[in-house]
Amino acid sequence: MGAEGGGPATAPKAANDRLHHCPAPAKLNLFLHVTGRRADGYHLLQTVFQMLDHGDVLHFDLRDDERIVRTTEVPGVPEQHDLVVRALLLLRAEYARRHGGLPPGVDIAIEKILPMGGGLGGGSSDAATALMALNHLWRAGLTQGELMALSLPLGADIPFFIFGQTAFAEGVGEALQAVEAPDCWYVVLEPGVAVPTAEIFCAEDLTRDAIPVRIADFSRHMKTRGGLTGFGRNDLQAVASRLFAPVAQAIEWLGAYGEARMTGSGACVFCAFSSEAQADAVLTKVPAKWKAWKAKSLQRHPLWAVMQTHQDVE
Template sequence: MIPECLRNCPAPAKLNLFLHVIGRRQDGYHLLETVFQLIDFCDYLHFTCRNDHLIKRVTSSEQIPEEDDLAIRAAKLLQKEIFRQKGIPVRGVDIEIEKNIPLGGGLGGGSSDAATTLMALNHLWNGGFETKDLISMGVQLGADVPFFLVGQNAFGTGIGDKLTPVNTPDGWFVVIKPPVAVPTALIFRSNELTRNTEPIKMANFPDFCKKINHFGRNDLQVVAMKLFPEIRKAVNELSQFGNARMTGSGACVFCRFASETEARKVATRLSSRWNTQVVKGLQNHPLKYLLDNMGE
């Protein structure tokens, strides 16, 4: 029997352990190389079937209009694809979002919400789509959505949508959220952004795992720090304790630690001045792992 609802579906955030810009396509999109790292800092989504065909967000948000919410857009896209490919009209759904991941932080919260929506509703609506099918839908919503649908840490190339699973070392992270929201387009449009970092060879990845705290850099960070002094302050302060760097296009800054105890000591020292989180690295997306292993 298909359930009438799915509750407490996690949408985990991500960190970019490094982010290199290696070129630019003719259509203006940038060519990237990065390693995506899942962390246990999550939004939670709750889905309840309706008796009509409407898709509604039942939580309000002053920051994102309902029609622009990636979770709503993902649900509408999946509903449309189920009907187009299978000829099956599906009932609508109410979507409740417990929003913990900050907007404009480079943590991928909106993209993760969209991926969780596609995975959960594919199950709730008995859509029957495989991961590769959901990825084809996800890329229409945002460049980071495919990563969350793959469901494990990955080396990303292209515009971040070509993904090779990788195992990253276990660890804990202190994440600082400076009091700014960074528009991604503003960073990528900057004339000061370098776009010629030397591409990485996959054969180098054993070195990446050994030198994870110092491997690569975030090419967007220099631009973001110039535009947003708060990011520069966060990087400088967290750098006292390790190799701090920005994730995505900002604004969040992180540093990796070997133990939870060490991470919490640093976070405590910084908490009077900064919005800090202590998070653990994950190897797998918790919802995808659960759905993939149901019935085993």
């Protein structure tokens, strides 16, 4: 998939009319507890989100008209359903409300690296990157907090990526506090199945009564255990393992090398290592039936500098 996207050749654009090679990093849920369920059916969660230096890459070119166009195919995701396009339509409407007219259109090319239904936040991360990039290109002027609020109706993970740092999350995932987490390497296995989030959360045997923890509990554990021994658990893991045998198999295999667990609602499985060499050694042993890769933890989103241009006013 080309970095420039499809379509006929056009005259070169000025640097302020494009943003290319914008990272949309993967995330891991270092733990995920389900503490209850709201009257509207949404589940109450506690988790720690951490980003990885591995993910999708997006490219944006402003157009001479007002259309928002995805120039690359994303298998299984029609353009009108793509979170990137939906997020930019929201941002465009907010721009029009504030500035009294529509901004230029944009061509969006997506290099899709992260798997669908993997629990790595791929679609949400893409949408967050698009919002940050176009807030900058359009000079829309939204603060970080305003972008987070704008994106929340599309998905509870999107505000985290805009928040842009390792976070302790509560509520449906939207109440975020910065927290320190392991600076380490991860091996991530893709079991080869897409796990539908709704199916996991609707399961009758899902545990929904985890005792709430405090951010101090997580921080204390990281300091005393060195960060590589996992805190808590993933309450969705047992359900996903029961419904999708490849998830259970991946957890069992990777568990021979450390504490392996599933991220999000699945299907991907991860394990932390203190060095790249340790991660490399495990990668050489991964069975051919699985795709596997290594990634380093990120403390800040790669577009952090762009976000700070539109930081909240104290």
